[in-house]
Amino acid sequence: MRTLIGAIASMVLAMSAIDAAAQAAPTGDSVYTSDLMTRWGREVTPDNAWRSYPRPQLKRDRWLNLNGLWDYAIAKDTAAQPMRMDGQILVPYPVESKLSRVARKVTPDDRIWYRRSFTVPQDWAGEHVMLNFGAVDFAATIWVNGAVVGSHKGGFDTFGFDITDYLKPGRNELVVQVADPTSAGTQPRGKQILDPSGIWYTAVSGIWQTVWLEPVPKLHIDDVRATPDIDRGVVDIAVALSGWASDTDAVKLTASAGGKVIASTIIRANRRATLAVPNARLWSPDDPYLYDLKAELVTVADPYAGQDERDRKAYDARFTQGEDRTYAAARIAGVPRDTVDTYFAMRKISIGPGRVAGQPAVLLNNKPLFQNGTLDQGWWPDGLYTAPSEEAMKSDLVFLKKAGFNMLRKHIKVEPARYYYDADHLGILIWQDMPSGGGEDQFVTGTSKSQAVLSSDAMAENQNELAAMIGDLRAFPSIVMWVVNNEGWGQYDSATLARYVKGMDPSRLVNADSGWLDVAPGASDVFDIHTYEDVPNTPTRQSTRAIVIGEYGGIGMPVTGHIWRPGKKNWGYQVATGEEDYLARFRRKMAGVIRAAREDGLSASVYTQTTDVEDEINGLLTYDRARAKASPEALAAIAAPLRTLSSER
Structure with a gap:
């Protein structure tokens, strides 16, 4: 009992510190954080923040986790490194998040400064020391003991530096400076925006994945x-x-x-x-x-x-x-x-003959398997880009499996490596999107006839991050498709990029354009439409490509007590009046998908979406993951006919 009381007391203190930090932020730059909190977020402390080894596909036995409390400051880009910091931040949660204990806005003219000390374990003597970052959004420069050890651009990929020559005996100082233009820039950023509303979500800046040290030989x-x-x-x-x-x-x-x-x-x-x-x-x-x-x-x-x-x-x-x-x-x-x-894993993803003559299908291990998935944004009310814990992150996958889904589309975001590790072990197929970039004026519409025009620098940044994403994730067997573009958001030279991706990784399928402007039929393995009608439309038949629905559904249902911004109008494609109406609408949409699969050779469908996100209430789960709009068993029963399609040939 004493242990339980102590744990509860620690939790209360941790939450009080989070609330106090958010309230202490200067009035002019505080971020709206809502009262919503996940049950995992309530358990986060500096001592338990993301303790899993962060690179499960290249695992070494010895490492030192640098997550926890760091000193931080936010200053203008014209200012020198601040001598006095603003307070403490809990890494690896983004600056804007509640779990970071900061919850402050970061403008394009701001720079985030992080600082902490570390001591290299004595038994690492004589070895080289790597400083690794899971992800930092967006541009980072790193100092060790006052010397620059390197810099990196890209908000979603891993990077690291050999810092051996910069170390000294005993205590060492690590400083990280981060700049992030978010939606004021053209860099890949997904659904982040400086003024969030509707389908656009709170900006994310700074360190948002695990930071760690690791001993290696010079050649490793x-x-x-x-x-x-x-x-x-x-x-x-x-x-x-x-x-x-x-x-x-x-x-x-x-x-x-x-x-x-x-x-x-x-x-x-x-x-x-x-x-x-x-x-x-x-x-x-x-x-x-x-x-x-x-x-x-x-x-x-x-x-x-x-x-x-x-x-x-x-x-x-x-x-x-x-x-x-x-x-x-x-x-x-x-x-x-x-x-x-x-x-x-021994598995194969390919295009081949399906159950409908003349319409190619997506095959898994040389057999048609209908891919029934959800659009998965991967956002959290307390951690934004960063799930409170691996257990929290994994819970979404467990729910989807129970609800009868065998696939998800990771929507214009890249997750920590542990996410794909969990998907590999649970058996979830993943379509991995490339995060969208470009300026707002470079978003191609559904009626557009040509693609966006970007500068050479913007294209180079996009292609570098695309290559980095594939390099980071190609080891995970759960990923079966790379999605290059979403609904024309910053879409340029689509056919060239699709061939580029296929050249890098010919073992997976490539979806050049998910929704809207289909300009790469010879380079894309699938023809992908988005359809939010009451009964989903069916893609037109293709002689050389599989047909898929990359987005459909969007049944909104607000759940009292689980709303991000109470009193503000929420956003959904359609709104159900209650669980009975919700299930009726879901059944009607799923019936359309089943018919298209059986009669037209549809290979996959992606329901919008796994969870509510901020003002968007289209989720199967509430944003805090506390309530399901319908039981997973009921959802699985409705989708059950899709499991039998491959055996009906």
């Missing part, structure tokens, strides 16, 4: 990319190091199933290998089976030692089958210098 494993091929019964694995490798640098790869080794080999560093996966157990929403993979950076005895013209033979062997055989038989000397754990 930087990337492991596993691409399954179920038709050949193999997995192709590429391993990239942090720099150039010598002929004695090699990587040992070991694939396991249920703790039992199924394949192993040695490759020269910065190379790829193919491992056989006999009798592969295929990943699917009904059976999300994952294989473990270990990559170890090792030193091998020089495989060319003693040979005539040794250097010439080593050079000529590069990227040949002879080199593969030589390293597979190489002798390892000593212990591994770096080890990372990852995983992969």
Whole structure:
């Protein structure tokens, strides 16, 4: 009982601190935060804020989490680094959020300053230290002990720096400066806006994912990319190091199933290998089976030692089958210098014959599987971009599975890596959107006949972030489609970008244009319409592409006590009068989807949306996740016919 009382007291103190911090913000720059709070948000403290290892697809055993209370200040861009800070902020929650304990606006002319100290663990002595950021929105510059160690642009991708040369014994100082133009700029930003209303939400700025330190050797494993091929019964694995490798640098790869080794080999560093996966157990929403993979950076005895013209033979062997055989038989000397754990799934996503003759369909593992999904914004009333905890974030996925959905469209936002890890393990297919950018005047409309015109710098920024997103997320098997554009928001040169994405990752489908201006039929794997009519429209048939509904639904229903801004008019495509009316409308829309799937070969549909978000009340769940508009069992029963479609061929 004493422990329980202590926990409750700590929670009350934590919430009081959050409220006090929000109230202490200067009147002119405070952000509206509502009284809504999730049950997970009420449990957040500086000691438990996002403690999971943040990079589950490239996991090392040793690391130091830097989440918690940092000093912060917001100053104008013309001001020098402030000597006196404004207070404390709880990282990794955005500055504008309630959970950050700040809840202040950030204008394009502002700069956010973060500061904290850290001490490198003694047992890391002699190793290189990486400083890693899960994501910072938007432009960050980082100092360690007064020296600039690097900078980064991009609000959604991971980045890091080797800070070894900047460290000193004992206490070290870390300073981060962030600039974020939000909707005043053209950078990818999704649904953030400086003046939120309707379908546009509160701006997010600064550090919004985990910050951590990690010891590594100077030359270490930087990337492991596993691409399954179920038709050949193999997995192709590429391993990239942090720099150039010598002929004695090699990587040992070991694939396991249920703790039992199924394949192993040695490759020269910065190379790829193919491992056989006999009798592969295929990943699917009904059976999300994952294989473990270990990559170890090792030193091998020089495989060319003693040979005539040794250097010439080593050079000529590069990227040949002879080199593969030589390293597979190489002798390892000593212990591994770096080890990372990852995983992969044996699954295939493709376009092929469906149940309706002449209409191609989306296939999973060479069989049609109707993808029944929701539009998922990924916003939270207390953390905005950042879920209060991984448990909170995972709860949305668990609800969707119970409600009969096997897919979601991650809508113009990129989540922390743990989100995709959870989807991999739960069996949720994901369509991953590229966050939209461009100016408001560059939003292509439903009647437009041409695409936006952006500057070379704006296009370069968009393409850099697009490549970074794919690079960060391509290891997660749950992702089956990249969505390049949404409803023409900053849409430019769509066909070129779709081919660019397909070139980077040919193992997944590409949706060039979700809704509105379809200008890339030869480069897009699907034809995607948005339809918010009472009964959804059906996409016109296509001879070479699958047809999908990228958005439909939008049944709004306000729930008293769970409204973001009480007293203000909420926004929805249609508004239900109660749960009975809500279910009737949902049944009517789902009946249209089922008919289109059965009669016209529709491959997928995306219902708007998982949760309410701020003024938008189109969710299956309230914004605080406290109430479902209808039980998940009732929703699953209505959608049940979609599960049987693939067996009706």
